Amino acid sequence: MIALTINGTRHEVAADPLAPLSDTLREGLGLTGTKEGCNAGDCGACTVLMEGAQVCACLISTAQAEGAEITTVEAQDPLLGRLRQAFLARGAAQCGICTPGMLMASLDLLRRNAAPDRAAVEDALGGVLCRCTGYQQIIEAVLDAARGDIAAPIATEAGAAVGAPLPRVDGAAKVAGTERYGADAAPDGALWLRAVRSPHAHARFTLGDLDAARDRLGLAAILSARDVPGRNAFGIMPDLKDQPVFADGYVRYRGEAVLGLLGTRDAVAAVRDAELPIAWDPQPALHGVAAALAEGAPRLHDHAPDNVLVRGHLRTGDVDAAFATATARAEGNFRTAFVEHAYIEPEAGFAIPGAGGAMTIAACTQAPVMDREEAARVLGVPDEAVRIIPTACGGGFGGKLDVSVQPLLAVAARVTNRPVRMTYARTESMASSTKRHPATLHARMAADAQGRFTAFALEGDFNTGAYASWGPTVANRVPVHASGPYRVPNVWNRTRAVYTNDTPAGAFRGFGVPQAAIATEALVDDLAEALGMDRWEIRRRNAIGKGDITPSGQVLHASAGLPECLDALKPEWDAMLARVAAHNATQRRHRLGAGIACMWYGCGNTALSNPSTMRITLARDGTLTLFNGAVDIGQGSTTVIAQIAADALGLPIDALRQVIGDTALTPDAGKTSASRQTFVSGRAAQDAARALRARILALANAGEAARLALDGARLTIADTHTTRVIDLAALDADLTAEARYDPPTVALDADGQGIPYATYGFAAQIALVRVDTALATVKVEEIVAAQDVGRAVNPLLIAGQIHGGIAQGLGLALMEEFIPGRTENLHDYLIPTAGDMPRIRIHLVEDPEPEGPFGAKGVGEPALVPTAPAILSAIRHATGVRMTEVPVLPHRLHERIGGGEPPPNPLPSLAPGD
C-alpha cells in the first residue's frame, strides 16, 4: 500500500511503486480528471501539481508521490475556480481533453506569478499540447483569470441565441474535469484487451498454438482472425470493406492488428510479443506511391490489380487550347507528407455483451451510426442489435470517423461474453490509425494578360496506405476543389488514390483539399509574379462570387463571400507589405515575408446523400429535449445546434436539454465530418424545432409572430392580442416533431459535372513570417483570417475553430511529418505548442446561405486550408524560395536557400538592430 495525499485527502492505494502516478490516480483511485495522452511526458495532459509545482503525472513513479502534496483538477480552490470560469467564458476548452492539464499548468503559474504577461503564460503552458484551440483562447483565459476580469455569463432571451458568443453548453464538465472520455469509465470486472500489432509493413505470418500460449501466459483468451463471428472486414466505403479486424495470415502495414490479448490488465501488459507463436515471413514493402505504381510491384489487394484504389476526374473546357494561348503559365511539382491527427485522446472505449446477440459499445467516435454498421457486420448481427454510446471525444479531426477499438471490442466481448475495455497507447494510436494522405501533385495554371485565370490542370497521386478508408472521398473531392476558389473556365483534374504498405490514410480536416491548395496557391503566386501583379490583386480579380460558375458547372446562387473576405483583408495586406519592405531594407539575415492564400470548401459529402434527422420533444412534464445524434468532438455542434433549435422554436436555450448521439435514443444525424453538422444537422434541428413551433401555434390558434414562454409544464403563447396558456400535463401525449434534411446535390457525371455540394465555405488568410535565413527557421508572427461563414451562429466557437485550423495548418506547413516506424510518438512527431502560434485576427464575413439554418454553413475545415499556402507564400516573399514540399523543416528550407555558404559580410548576426 502506498499512501498518497491528493487534494488534501489521504488515500491508501495498492500499486506498483514504479507505476506512473497518472495511472494510479485514474485506475487506482478513480480520479480520472487527470488525463493520459502519451505516458511519455510529451503532451502534458496528465499535468498535476506536486508540492505546488506542475509535473507530468505520467513521469512520476507512484512511490515518489508518497508524502508529497498532490493537487489535481478535482481540487477545490478559489484560484482554480476562477481559471475554470475564465476557460469556459473564453471558449478555451473545445474537446476538453487538454483542459485539466492546462488548468493545472495555469494554476502553477498564477500561484508563482499573479500578474503574468503573455510570454510568461506561454512559458507556463509550453508543456501542454492542445490540438483544438490553437492556444489563443486558453492564453486569453489565463490572462483574464489573473486580472480577475472574466466575462459574465451571457443570458439569452428567446430568439437571441443565434449570433451570440455563448460559452459551450457542455463546457462545465470539461473545466471541472468530470467529463467522461473513452478511457474514463468502464464496467466493473471488464477484461482488458490489448492488440498485438505487426512490426512489419508487409509480411505473411502463421500462428502457432494460441490455446497453449493463452494458458502459459495466464490470459482469458487470445483472439485472432478465426474468432471474428461475422465478416472479418470493415471500411468506410459501402462496397469496399477491405480492412480486416484481425489480419488473416497477411499484413499490409506496420501497426495492423494480428492478435487480441484478453485478461487482467497486468497479464496483458506483461506479455512480450516476441514470445507469442507468430512466425513472420516479411515481404518487401511498397513505401510511397512510386513504389506501388512501379512496374512489377506486387498487388496488395485483388480488387486493385495496379494498386490504384480509385481515380477522380473533372474536366471542363479545353485546357490545352487555353494553355497554348495564355499570356502567363505556371507549373510545378509538389509533395506533402503523412500528417497525424494527434488528437490528445488516444482511442478508447468498452463493450458490453447482451443477450441474443446484442452489443453495447461506448467509445470516442465521430460517427456512431457508421460504427454500429461496422460492429454489426463484424459480429454478424443486424444493425439494431448494436448500440453505440459515444463517450466524450477528446479530439477527432477526421481520425475518429473510422472505427478503431470498436470492432476489436465487439469481437472480444462476444467471444468471452464479458465486458471488455481497451485504451490505445499513443504509439499504437499513431501507428495504426489513419493519416492525412501524402500527395504528389503536378499542377499547371495559366492566365491572360489581364491576370484572369484561363486554365488549370492537376494530376495528383494520394497515398492511401494499406486500406481504402476515405481514399475515394479524397480522390473525388480534390478534382472539384483543386483549381481554387477562382473563376477558371478550362480545368482538367485527375487524381488517383494508391494502395501502399504505409499506414492507411483516411479523413483529416479538409479531405485532400489542403494538399491541393498548396499547389494551386503557389501557381497563383507564380502567375502574379510573371505578370507583375500584386498577389492580393490577382486573387481578387479572379475570386469566384455570386452568379459565377464552378468547374463542376455549378452556379453559385448565394453565399459566396470570397470577394468580401479579400476586401476585408486589403488594408492589413497593404500594411503587412509595407512592414516587410521597411524591415527587409535594413535586415539581411532575419527576413520578413507576407503571404496570402484563399480557399473554398464544399460542405457535406461530395454529390452523395448525407441526411441528418433531428427530433425535438416538449414533454408533458415541461422538459424540452433535443434528440441530437450529432457527436460534438469539440468543435461545438452541441452548442450551435441548440442555439439554432432554441431560436427556431422560440424558447430560451437554457430551456433545452439534449440527448446526444446514442444510437438507441437519437435519430441518425450522420457523421461529424465534412463541416456538415452546423449546416446539415443544424438545418434538420431548425426544421424540427419549427415544426414543433407550428404544432404549438396550431394548438393555441396563434399567429407566426407569437412569443412562447415555458414555466414548468405551463406553456404560454402570447400573440399580439391574446395570450394562451397550454397545460402540457393535460395533453394526451408529448409534443414531438422530427425533421430530416439532406442537402440538395446532383450526381457528378464522368467529367465531374454536376452539383457536388449544396453550399461552400470561403476564406482567405494573410500571413507574416520571420525567416532566419542563416538557420532557415521560420516563425509565423501574424495571421489575419477572413472567412465567409454564412451566418456566425456562435462567434466565440467560430473563433476557436479558426484558431485551431490555423494551428493545424501551421503544423502542416512547418513541422508535421508522420513516418511509419520513426515518428510514432509525440516526441518525434511535432505539433505546434503554445509558443509557436502567431497573433491571429479574424474578420467574419456573413453572406447568408439560404439552405443553411439562419443562413449558416460549415466552419470547421475551411480555416485550416489557406494557412499552409499562405505561410509558404510568405516564406517565398521573405527568401525568394518557392518551397514545394511540406513540412518546411529547417533543413529543407536551408537546402533551397543555398546551404553551406557562409553568411555574407558584414556578418548578419552583427547587423545593427538584429
Next chain:
Amino acid sequence: MTAYHRPRTLHDALAIRAATGALPLAGGTDIHPLRTARAAWGDPWRPEILDLSAVPGLDGIEESAEGWRIGARTTWTTIAEAPLPPLFDGLRAAAREIGGRQVQNRGTIAGNLVTASPAGDGIPNLLALDAEVELATATGTRRLPVGAFLTGYRATALAAGEIVTALRVPRCDGARGRFAKLGARRYLVISIAMAAGVIRMEGDRIAEARIAVGACSPVARRLPTLEEALIGLHPSEMPRVPQPAHLAPLAPIGDVRATAAYRADAAVVLLRDLLAGFAR
C-alpha cells in the same frame, strides 16, 4: 513484483546499488518514456529500481573555494532559478529550454548526463564548464571529467555499484557562459543542434575559451582548434572565427529532425551566434 527500493540514506542507496545493481531513478523523465516506448511494441520492461528521490544531500547547489557542487538530483528548475554567476548563464539557459516546465521541475542534471543522449542539452554546457562527475560506491568516491565519463552513444563510465552524487564545476573567475539551441518548434523540442561556450577575458581580450557542440556527434564534443583560434581576440572578432574546419571532431548524422549537411551548416551558424552573444 520486481523490487523498487526507495532508500532514505546515501549509505543504504549505495548498499542496494552494490548488492542488486538496481537502476537508479531520479526524475524519471527519461526512464518512464523509455518504458512506454518499449511497451508500445510489446516489450514490457520493469527493471529493479533504485529510487534516489528520498536520499538526502543529493540535490541543491553549494559554493566553495574550489567551485560549485551541483547535487546529482538538482532539477533544471532549481538550476534556472539559482543565484549563480554568469559562468552558468549557458547551463541556466539550457535549463529553461529542456522540455517544458513539467520536465524542468522533475528532470535532473545527473539524469541528463547518465542518459548520455547526443541531444542532451545539459552535456555541452557541462563540457564547457569543465565539469567533473562525482561518483560514489559503497566503498568510496571518485571523480571523472565529464568528457571521460561519456564514453559513446548513450554510454557512460558509470560502474556497477556506482551512482552519480554530484557535478563539480571549478571556478573560472570573470568567465561567462552561453548556450544556443536549435529545434523545430518553440517548446518541448529535442535539439537539432546546440552549442555551449564559456569565455574568460583578460582585459578586452579572450584569455580562455571552452566551446562544445551537441547533437552533431554520438557524444557532444569540445572544439579545441576553435577554442585556440579565439585566444587573444577582441570579443567583437569572435563571430567570424568559426569555420566548417573547426567541426572536425564532430560527425553529424541525418535523422528525422534534420540532414547531416544541415546539421554541419547549422552548427557553424550556432557557433557564430553563440560567440556574437558574448560580444553584446
